[in-house]
Amino acid sequence: MRLRSARPAHLAVAIAATTLATSSLIWAPTAFANAPEIPPGAVEITKKDPDGALLAGAAFALLDTLNGTKAQTGRTGTDGILRFENVHPGTYRLKETSTGSPLHDLAPDQDVIVTPEHTVKLTIIDTFKPAELLVKKTDRKTGKPLAGAVINITPATGTGKTITLTTGKDGTATTPLPVSSRKGTAYTGTETKAPTGYELDTTPVKITTKPAAKTTATFTNTKKNKPTPPPTTPPPTTTPPTTPPTTPPVTPPVAPSTPPTTPATTPPATPTPTRSTSTTLVPPTDTPSAPPSEGSLAHTGADSNAWLLAAGGLLIAAGGGALIAARRKKPEDEAETPTTG
Numbered sequence: 001m002r003l004r005s006a007r008p009a010h011l012a013v014a015i016a017a018t019t020l021a022t023s024s025l026i027w028a029p030t031a032f033a034n035a036p037e038i039p040p041g042a043v044e045i046t047k048k049d050p051d052g053a054l055l056a057g058a059a060f061a062l063l064d065t066l067n068g069t070k071a072q073t074g075r076t077g078t079d080g081i082l083r084f085e086n087v088h089p090g091t092y093r094l095k096e097t098s099t100g101s102p103l104h105d106l107a108p109d110q111d112v113i114v115t116p117e118h119t120v121k122l123t124i125i126d127t128f129k130p131a132e133l134l135v136k137k138t139d140r141k142t143g144k145p146l147a148g149a150v151i152n153i154t155p156a157t158g159t160g161k162t163i164t165l166t167t168g169k170d171g172t173a174t175t176p177l178p179v180s181s182r183k184g185t186a187y188t189g190t191e192t193k194a195p196t197g198y199e200l201d202t203t204p205v206k207i208t209t210k211p212a213a214k215t216t217a218t219f220t221n222t223k224k225n226k227p228t229p230p231p232t233t234p235p236p237t238t239t240p241p242t243t244p245p246t247t248p249p250v251t252p253p254v255a256p257s258t259p260p261t262t263p264a265t266t267p268p269a270t271p272t273p274t275r276s277t278s279t280t281l282v283p284p285t286d287t288p289s290a291p292p293s294e295g296s297l298a299h300t301g302a303d304s305n306a307w308l309l310a311a312g313g314l315l316i317a318a319g320g321g322a323l324i325a326a327r328r329k330k331p332e333d334e335a336e337t338p339t340t341g
Helices: 002-033 302-336
Strands: 041-048 059-064 070-075 081-087 090-098 110-114 119-125 131-139 150-155 163-166 172-177 185-193 205-209 214-221
Touching: 041 090, 041 110, 059 081, 070 081, 110 119, 131 150, 131 185, 131 205, 150 172, 163 172, 185 214, 205 214
Parallel strands: 041 119, 131 214
Antiparallel strands: 041 081, 059 070, 059 090, 090 110, 131 172, 150 163, 150 185, 185 205
């Protein structure tokens, strides 16, 4: 009897559990169906470049952050605007897949939070693609590539990062340069270290870069002059300077004045022969010199010359007289000498 009474109890418990489960299954769908629907939001994108120009044709994708699937995709129109409608509220990742322009780079990804009945407005700027700068270093005369030159590339505005380049074996170096305008950005290149054996050239070189364009800047150097070797032979002995000979002043020729009239001299009387052989010379009587004729040169000592000539004449005359006297005296001496015998 106890067994029989227990069976109905177990059956009652099972029936009650089945009833609760069945009632809960029937109630749940009815509760969700009656819940209010959440209104969607929207995302509006405006696409520009650094100059402020609107960009058409840029492609974007709105990705679900839960599973990474694309919720919506689209491209900007001619007005540079793309609008995603009926976006379920939540967090999304906005990704640019194409700029639609060869001059612009892709914008970085960003998260977007969409709320019900609200439009998220975003302005996205596509930067310009950098320029590619090629630096060439050569010998100024031969054009030979030079390695080891250090060159600084600095923005001409004075603001921005300085880029340092070193030329390789082929004499070149490359680097990308940021460009902030469609018209181009100016830079200045300056050499800070010259290649070995060359003079440093500090003259700045102006460089203008444009978006996605290749630009070449050429720098040249002049070879250093070889130092002159010291002389191998000793320097010559220094001789003291010689005094140049003094040239005596040239005396202008003096025109001879009219010679004075020499008075006629009376020959001396023949002396009486005596034993004495000496002859006394009588000096000539002073005779005044004739006055210079008119138009003659100034007195230059010609009177002295006249006196010398007169004295010379008297000496010659006296000598002649003495000779004659000596010749006469000789026979007389011979006559007076007694003949021995």
